[in-house]
Amino acid sequence: xxxxxxxAVLGTGLMxxxxxxxxxxxxxxxxxxxxxxxxxxxxAGNGAQVAASPADAVSGADVIVTMxxxxxxxxxxxxxxxxxxxxxxxxxxxxxxxxxxxxxREQGAVLAAxxxxxxxxxxxxxxKGAEAGTLAIMVGGTEEAFAKVRDVLEAMGRPVHVGxxxxxxxxxxxxxxxxxxxxxxxxxxxxxxxxxxxxxxxxRAALKGGFADSTILQQHGERMTEGNFEPxxxxxxQIKDLDNTLSEAGRLGLSLPSTQDVRDRFVHLMExxxxxxxxxxxxxxxxxxxxxxxx
Amino acid sequence: xxxxxxxAVLGTGLMxxxxxxxxxxxxxxxxxxxxxxxxxxxxAGNGAQVAASPADAVSGADVIVTMxxxxxxxxxxxxxxxxxxxxxxxxxxxxxxxxxxxxxREQGAVLAAxxxxxxxxxxxxxxKGAEAGTLAIMVGGTEEAFAKVRDVLEAMGRPVHVGxxxxxxxxxxxxxxxxxxxxxxxxxxxxxxxxxxxxxxxxRAALKGGFADSTILQQHGERMTEGNFEPxxxxxxQIKDLDNTLSEAGRLGLSLPSTQDVRDRFVHLMExxxxxxxxxxxxxxxxxxxxxxxx
Numbered sequence: 158x159x160x161x162x163x164x165a166v167l168g169t170g171l172m173x174x175x176x177x178x179x180x181x182x183x184x185x186x187x188x189x190x191x192x193x194x195x196x197x198x199x200x201a202g203n204g205a206q207v208a209a210s211p212a213d214a215v216s217g218a219d220v221i222v223t224m225x226x227x228x229x230x231x232x233x234x235x236x237x238x239x240x241x242x243x244x245x246x247x248x249x250x251x252x253x254x255x256x257x258x259x260x261x262r263e264q265g266a267v268l269a270a271x272x273x274x275x276x277x278x279x280x281x282x283x284x285k286g287a288e289a290g291t292l293a294i295m296v297g298g299t300e301e302a303f304a305k306v307r308d309v310l311e312a313m314g315r316p317v318h319v320g321x322x323x324x325x326x327x328x329x330x331x332x333x334x335x336x337x338x339x340x341x342x343x344x345x346x347x348x349x350x351x352x353x354x355x356x357x358x359x360x361r362a363a364l365k366g367g368f369a370d371s372t373i374l375q376q377h378g379e380r381m382t383e384g385n386f387e388p389x390x391x392x393x394x395q396i397k398d399l400d401n402t403l404s405e406a407g408r409l410g411l412s413l414p415s416t417q418d419v420r421d422r423f424v425h426l427m428e429x430x431x432x433x434x435x436x437x438x439x440x441x442x443x444x445x446x447x448x449x450x451x452x
Numbered sequence: 453x454x455x456x457x458x459x460a461v462l463g464t465g466l467m468x469x470x471x472x473x474x475x476x477x478x479x480x481x482x483x484x485x486x487x488x489x490x491x492x493x494x495x496a497g498n499g500a501q502v503a504a505s506p507a508d509a510v511s512g513a514d515v516i517v518t519m520x521x522x523x524x525x526x527x528x529x530x531x532x533x534x535x536x537x538x539x540x541x542x543x544x545x546x547x548x549x550x551x552x553x554x555x556x557r558e559q560g561a562v563l564a565a566x567x568x569x570x571x572x573x574x575x576x577x578x579x580k581g582a583e584a585g586t587l588a589i590m591v592g593g594t595e596e597a598f599a600k601v602r603d604v605l606e607a608m609g610r611p612v613h614v615g616x617x618x619x620x621x622x623x624x625x626x627x628x629x630x631x632x633x634x635x636x637x638x639x640x641x642x643x644x645x646x647x648x649x650x651x652x653x654x655x656r657a658a659l660k661g662g663f664a665d666s667t668i669l670q671q672h673g674e675r676m677t678e679g680n681f682e683p684x685x686x687x688x689x690q691i692k693d694l695d696n697t698l699s700e701a702g703r704l705g706l707s708l709p710s711t712q713d714v715r716d717r718f719v720h721l722m723e724x725x726x727x728x729x730x731x732x733x734x735x736x737x738x739x740x741x742x743x744x745x746x747x
Contacts, residue, residue, distance in 0.1 A: 293661065293662045324649055332663070334644070335641050338634070345710055349625070355622055359612055369634070415637055444708075
């Protein structure tokens with residue numbers, strides 16, 4: 158049984174809007190705010206209350222959900238003294254934006270200093286997952302805060318508590334790193350079989366269900382050999398994620414050779430070829446160029 | 453409906469024996485031969501006829517299946533003039549061993565010269581897949597030869613025709629390359645989240661079903677953070693596969709940077725740490741050593 162709560166949703170863009178609708182469907186009271194007001198007002202028809210300011214939205218809320226571009230966008234809201242004064246004691250602030258782990262830790266500390274719990278809870282699954290309520294939700298913060306909002310998060314997807322503050326964002330970076338390096342692996346496999354005279358689509362079908370299989374092999378592999386690089390996931394965002402991964406690895410004193418290598422190759426792709434605006438499966442083009450196959 | 457055939461199975465080891473049993477279950481007449489005769493004789497109880505020599509086994513067979521260590525083991529059988537004389541015109545020789553693509557092409561040419569069709573049809577799925585009859589079977593050779601044996605192969609798994617002679621083996625190498633590079637990706641992700649204070653098992657659970665998910669993440673990732681490197685797939689065989697991949701890539705004039713890098717790291721692991729006898733997920737140990745974490 159889900160206890161009905163009053164939930165503020167700040168940031169009702171492509172992801173935040175369907176997430177707010179799923180909270181409404183679950184029976185919660187939802188107050189929305191968005192920097193461009195029209196995107197918040199569009200949710201009134203779904204039963205949301207529209208707030209005139211972030212402080213109005215968070216006032217009296219049991220749970221505050223932020224879904225913004227990154228930690229640079231979330232920070233000023235969390236640090237705003239008017240917003241801080243409006244937050245109820247006992248509220249939990251759940252930042253579902255994708256951000257640097259250091260931003261999560263800093264913002265968690267800012268809220269902890271005034272007695273407000275904070276969770277970093279970035280998601281994976283895209284707009285489809287947001288609409289279907291099937292997002293993977295990686296949650297960092299205290300067990301206690303997680304227990305208070307778990308049922309709320311379940312209206313939007315599948316929340317898993319992974320560790321202390323910042324580790325939700327760290328898990329998202331780990332996710333993005335695996336995606337990037339696997340794209341590199343699939344690119345080499347696809348180029349090899351194609352140049353060797355095999356039918357890449359038949360090879361993907363043959364490998365289905367085995368140890369080499371993945372969504373990246375089936376979806377990105379098809380994009381590569383079909384030459385379809387419409388985004389999807391932009392290479393410039395892939396680079397941002399990889400830079401954040403390497404920055405956090407550096408803080409931990411870790412060298413991650415495959416991550417570093419694929420990051421450098423994505424940068425080469427962006428600077429010399431795609432301007433950052435193609436799908437990240439376009440790493441295939443970088444591999445072809447490296448092999449003298451892009452005239 | 454499967455037309456019943458007379459099938460010779462040469463090589464009835466860990467993989468060949470359950471594959472022969474599945475051919476028997478499908479109603480075919482199966483004649484087995486193995487270098488160590490006891491492994492062939494063990495199949496008599498399942499209804500197999502036991503041949504005294506490879507030539508006896510292939511005599512009168514509609515389909516010849518070889519399941520040996522590699523192309524160096526298969527070559528002498530295919531080139532043996534007594535064996536060649538015993539093969540029926542119209543028979544199809546299906547080499548299901550994992551071998552170099554160049555061996556497949558050479559052996560296919562030897563048989564073509566005497567009017568015998570040859571398919572290279574290596575498998576993926578291990579002894580479990582062989583027993584369950586669910587092997588992924590990657591088939592190179594002519595469409596015509598594939599059509600003649602497709603239903604026979606279906607008794608052992610899921611055959612997919614991927615292209616001309618050698619491309620079955622090439623697809624297997626592509627499979628192994630993706631596995632190896634993905635192991636490298638998962639190792640970096642696991643080390644990052646573990647050093648960053650997250651619970652790696654919770655992270656794997658959180659990532660399940662998303663773009664980063666794979667059997668490698670779930671199974672090999674667990675081996676890494678649990679420190680369980682009992683094989684499984686040996687690092688020395690992983691290196692053999694990667695060397696074969698790079699050799700074939702070289703023949704095609706291709707540079708495969710991620711494959712080359714992970715191959716060099718597996719060699720470092722074998723030479724300095726595991727002697728080639730640990731599971732290939734032990735690449736995690738190489739990453740830890742590189743980061744000064746193996747005292």
